[in-house]
Structures are given as structure tokens and as C-alpha cells.
Amino acid sequence: MFRYMFRLGLEANEFTFVSVLGACAYMGSHWLERQVHCVAIKNRMDASLFVANATLDMYSKSGAIDDAKTIFNLIAYKDSVSWNALIVGLAHNEEEEEAIHMLKQMNLRRVTPDEVSLATVINACSNIRATETGKQIHCLAVK
Numbered sequence: 001m002f003r004y005m006f007r008l009g010l011e012a013n014e015f016t017f018v019s020v021l022g023a024c025a026y027m028g029s030h031w032l033e034r035q036v037h038c039v040a041i042k043n044r045m046d047a048s049l050f051v052a053n054a055t056l057d058m059y060s061k062s063g064a065i066d067d068a069k070t071i072f073n074l075i076a077y078k079d080s081v082s083w084n085a086l087i088v089g090l091a092h093n094e095e096e097e098e099a100i101h102m103l104k105q106m107n108l109r110r111v112t113p114d115e116v117s118l119a120t121v122i123n124a125c126s127n128i129r130a131t132e133t134g135k136q137i138h139c140l141a142v143k
Helices: 002-007 014-024 030-042 049-061 065-074 080-092 096-108 115-127 131-142
Strands: none
Touching: 002 014, 014 030, 014 049, 030 049, 049 065, 049 080, 065 080, 080 096, 080 115, 096 115, 096 131, 115 131
């Protein structure tokens, strides 16, 4: 449908790219992910925070965590969605210690961690048996 849209000469907007990028994450094709990402860049949609966050989330979910980190680093003004997408992606790709580090960075940058980031990192602490760190994050969650 996405390709057909372009063949008809129709222009995609942010919402189109966010939807397509979200679908790509579950298709298991890194080639397709990169193709859609390239089309987003070509159409100058990569500057949109919504599209950047969707791209970051797509790469995180599909296991392309290095690509996700690259996208995260390119986002000029990161919001909680940006941070959460990377933290969840790191934890799900067995990079628990880096997920914990990113939560600390999020807090230092004065972006308030939410239930998603806190629960993800508490679970990451459990996975690597980082009991003390888990307790500290739990205290942060209770505040």
C-alpha cells in the first residue's frame, strides 16, 4: 500500500511514516526497514520527532540496536518517548547495564522517567542481579 501510494504520486506525511515504520518493526526485514527509513530521509521526514522516535522504536524492536542508538544520538531534542524507546530497546536486546546508564542520563537531562522507563530498568536490574541499583530505582519510582 505504501509503495502504491508513491506510484500514484501521493505524498506521505508524518502519520503515514509513523504507521509504516511501526509495521516494519514486526516484519523481520532489516532491508525493508532501511528502505522505509531512506524514503523518510528522502522526503525530509526524518527531522520530525515523531518519525525519528518511530524509527528508533522500529530498530529497537527488530534487534538493530546499534541503528537505534545512532538515531537516538541524532535526535536534537529528545522527549520521554525517545528515551523510553532506547531504554526499552537496550533492555530487550540484553544490554541491561546500558539501559540502566541511560535512565541515569535521562534523569540528569531533567527528563522525568515514567512508568515505562522505571519498570523496564527495574526488570533489567533483576535480570543482571543488580539488587542495590534496583532498590535505588524503586525508591525513585515511589517518589
